[in-house]
Amino acid sequence: xxxxxxxxxxxxxxxxxxxxxxxxxxxxxxxxxxxxxxxxxxxxxxxxxxxxxxxxxxxxxxxxxxxxxxxxxxxxxxxxxxxxxxxxxxxxxxxxxxxxxxxxxxxxxxxxxxxxxxxxxxxxxxxxxxxxxxxxxxxxxxxxxxxxxxxxxxxxxxxxxxxxxxxxxxxxxxxxxxxxxxxxxxxxxxxxxxxxxxxxxxxxxxxxxxxxxxxxxxxxxxxxxxxxxxxxxxxxxxxxxxxxxxxxxxxxxxxxxxxxxxxxxxxxxxxxxxxxxxxxxxxxxxxxxxxxxxxxxxxxxxxxxxxxxxxxxxxxxxxxxxxxxxxxxxxxxxxxxxxxxxxxxxxxxxxxxxxxxxxxxxxxxxxxxxxxxxxxxxxxxxxxxxxxxxxxxxxxxxxxxxxxxxxxxxxxxxxxxxxxxx
Amino acid sequence: xxxxxxxxxxxxxxxxxxxxxxxxxxxxxxxxxxxxxxxxxxxxxxxxxxxxxxxxxxxxxxxxxxxxxxxxxxxxxxxxxxxxxxxxxxxxxxxxxxxxxxxxxxxxxxxxxxxxxxxxxxxxxxxxxxxxxxxxxxxxxxxxxxxxxxxxxxxxxxxxxxxxxxxxxxxxxxxxxxxxxxxxxxxxxxxxxxxxxxxxxxxxxxxxxxxxxxxxxxxxxxxxxxxxxxxxxxxxxxxxxxxxxxxxxxxxxxxxxxxxxxxxxxxxxxxxxxxxxxxx
Numbered sequence: 001x002x003x004x005x006x007x008x009x010x011x012x013x014x015x016x017x018x019x020x021x022x023x024x025x026x027x028x029x030x031x032x033x034x035x036x037x038x039x040x041x042x043x044x045x046x047x048x049x050x051x052x053x054x055x056x057x058x059x060x061x062x063x064x065x066x067x068x069x070x071x072x073x074x075x076x077x078x079x080x081x082x083x084x085x086x087x088x089x090x091x092x093x094x095x096x097x098x099x100x101x102x103x104x105x106x107x108x109x110x111x112x113x114x115x116x117x118x119x120x121x122x123x124x125x126x127x128x129x130x131x132x133x134x135x136x137x138x139x140x141x142x143x144x145x146x147x148x149x150x151x152x153x154x155x156x157x158x159x160x161x162x163x164x165x166x167x168x169x170x171x172x173x174x175x176x177x178x179x180x181x182x183x184x185x186x187x188x189x190x191x192x193x194x195x196x197x198x199x200x201x202x203x204x205x206x207x208x209x210x211x212x213x214x215x216x217x218x219x220x221x222x223x224x225x226x227x228x229x230x231x232x233x234x235x236x237x238x239x240x241x242x243x244x245x246x247x248x249x250x251x252x253x254x255x256x257x258x259x260x261x262x263x264x265x266x267x268x269x270x271x272x273x274x275x276x277x278x279x280x281x282x283x284x285x286x287x288x289x290x291x292x293x294x295x296x297x298x299x300x301x302x303x304x305x306x307x308x309x310x311x312x313x314x315x316x317x318x319x320x321x322x323x324x325x326x327x328x329x330x331x332x333x334x335x336x337x338x339x340x341x342x343x344x345x346x347x348x349x350x351x352x353x354x355x356x357x358x359x360x361x362x363x364x365x366x367x368x369x370x371x372x373x374x375x376x377x378x379x380x381x382x383x384x385x386x387x388x389x390x391x392x393x394x395x396x397x398x399x400x401x402x403x404x405x406x407x408x409x410x411x412x413x414x415x416x417x418x419x420x421x422x
Numbered sequence: 423x424x425x426x427x428x429x430x431x432x433x434x435x436x437x438x439x440x441x442x443x444x445x446x447x448x449x450x451x452x453x454x455x456x457x458x459x460x461x462x463x464x465x466x467x468x469x470x471x472x473x474x475x476x477x478x479x480x481x482x483x484x485x486x487x488x489x490x491x492x493x494x495x496x497x498x499x500x501x502x503x504x505x506x507x508x509x510x511x512x513x514x515x516x517x518x519x520x521x522x523x524x525x526x527x528x529x530x531x532x533x534x535x536x537x538x539x540x541x542x543x544x545x546x547x548x549x550x551x552x553x554x555x556x557x558x559x560x561x562x563x564x565x566x567x568x569x570x571x572x573x574x575x576x577x578x579x580x581x582x583x584x585x586x587x588x589x590x591x592x593x594x595x596x597x598x599x600x601x602x603x604x605x606x607x608x609x610x611x612x613x614x615x616x617x618x619x620x621x622x623x624x625x626x627x628x629x630x631x632x633x634x635x636x637x638x639x640x641x642x643x644x645x646x647x648x649x650x651x652x653x654x655x656x657x658x659x660x661x662x663x664x665x666x667x668x669x670x671x672x673x674x675x676x677x678x679x680x681x682x683x684x685x686x687x688x689x690x691x692x693x694x695x696x697x698x699x700x701x702x
Contacts, residue, residue: 004633011637029585036583045652046551047663049639052648056551059638097627100562100587101555103662258642273642353526363528 024218066112088127106140341374432456487521
């Protein structure tokens with residue numbers, strides 16, 4: 001098979017993985033080596049594909065042959081699809097060629113399970129060794145740790161890669177049993193625990209000994225599939241929160257399930273991927289990581305799913321009228337962050353600006369506040385925005401109207417004379 | 423104070439000299455011109471750049487606020503309309519009131535500068551990823567069409583990333599060329615750059631990249647609006663994945679006969695970086 005065909009097959013097989021980031025590690029140029037990881041901690045996007053997702057890394061599988069038979073996966077054993085494998089050298093050459101042309105920031109290496117997890121991981125390590133040691137590649141490498149791999153191999157992998165990830169995929173044990181019978185919860189969490197402990201240990205050692213090899217310096221991430229099983233948003237968000245708390249994950253990615261295979265246990269082939277739901281989960285994820293929210297505040301047993309018409313923060317604000325209005329000139333940072341339309345950057349700008357001048361509503365706009373959301377929830381020097389009219393009952397509709405322009409147009413509904421108004 | 427028009431050489435030092443003279447002769451700028459012709463009913467003051475005066479002004483700015491001085495330097499690279507007037511107003515306010523007003527971004531003098539610098543930073547961040555190099559006989563070459571003068575700011579990033587390589591980046595908008603070889607870099611202005619045709623290996627890698635780019639998108643998630651937000655159309659003219667593999671050939675058929683295209687790519691000499699012979 002030609003290289004071009006191989007690349008097409010193995011990219012096609014890897015594309016459902018959502019993680020494509022090069023963030024979390026800053027490593028400058030080293031003499032005799034190729035490249036660096038970006039000068040900014042936030043990573044660097046090299047392109048955006050037709051679905052609007054960022055392309056940072058060369059995201060491919062080493063092979064798409066797999067001994068597992070997970071029902072949701074395109075690469076499962078029983079699926080009739082073209083199979084291919086890169087030789088370690090081919091992939092290393094391709095990475096260097098792309099990197100030198102500034103197409104990519106590094107390599108994202110995943111693989112189907114060939115023979116067994118240990119053998120597959122050995123193949124991946126072999127490829128990364130060529131890249132790191134023979135070619136002196138100093139760019140970013142994200143590698144997948146396959147559940148069930150022995151700890152010694154995970155350690156070797158971590159010493160070569162910047163970030164490791166173990167995909168949970170199905171958010172509940174029960175989903176795992178029905179859809180991925182070859183995997184189990186313990187096998188998934190064991191490498192996560194190991195990666196957490198070794199990253200922590202490696203950072204501690206680095207403070208004492210300068211030249212200790214660093215283990216996965218950019219931490220670890222994982223991915224959850226949304227919409228393949230019946231799990232609620234509440235369940236997924238709780239899982240996310242505990243992953244951040246207990247395993248110190250850098251990111252949890254959500255992947256809206258794209259029906260690729262026909263199976264009675266899965267949504268039918270003509271269901272659309274739940275993109276809006278995925279979007280709401282990402283918004284909630286940001287609220288957990290940067291806004292100081294807890295999962296319990298956003299959803300509860302009685303409301304297990306997000307309102308598709310409103311973002312989670314507005315939704316929270318509507319359910320907590322006692323918290324508002326917030327006085328811009330006096331509120332502390334944490335309180336400002338809870339106002340819809342104010343984010344970490346604009347909150348910091350407000351705090352800095354109010355030391356030197358009285359802020360009016362027009363000024364807030366200049367500071368980057370999204371006033372069309374925030375106006376209902378803030379006062380400036382004790383005053384609401386002049387001319388603003390709303391009541392508790394109309395507020396929901398007004399906020400939904402703000403959101404509507406950003407929703408996919410398919411969500412629109414034909415108005416009917418007989419709909420209940422208000 | 424008298425209203426005048428300042429005419430200077432368009433450099434940052436030249437601009438600082440305008441500031442210097444405006445204070446010395448108590449003249450207020452009504453406009454700045456950096457090109458030759460300037461016809462107006464206002465009096466025109468031609469300012470000759472003098473690095474001593476420029477340094478004096480810059481040092482005084484650093485003394486007031488290091489951050490402000492850096493911001494002015496950066497804002498001078500932006501494509502803001504009337505950037506000199508905005509910067510002059512900013513400097514005046516800085517001298518009069520000190521740096522406290524910079525705490526409030528809603529300030530009417532500070533805001534336009536902040537916006538312009540944010541625009542510059544955004545473009546910089548995007549270009550770090552979107553620049554596409556082609557390899558001509560071992561030398562990396564790229565072309566860009568930015569709105570702001572990003573080349574001086576891209577310099578450190580790419581010199582760090584490709585420290586062991588020789589590379590050049592040509593800015594079509596501002597007709598500047600960044601050259602790097604053997605740990606030394608320099609920016610020269612070049613009116614026109616013509617590149618030689620890509621080799622077989624280069625074409626192969628372009629095909630591979632286009633194949634990867636097209637395959638990685640998930641059909642069911644097709645979302646051109648989202649793609650446009652992150653990757654605006656204006657960047658696509660220099661990006662491999664949006665161009666035909668052999669775009670140089672196609673372009674040359676339109677603009678000039680292919681025979682004249684056989685000019686060797688940037689002949690980097692061994693130690694010193696010469697001004698390339700592509701100079702026209």
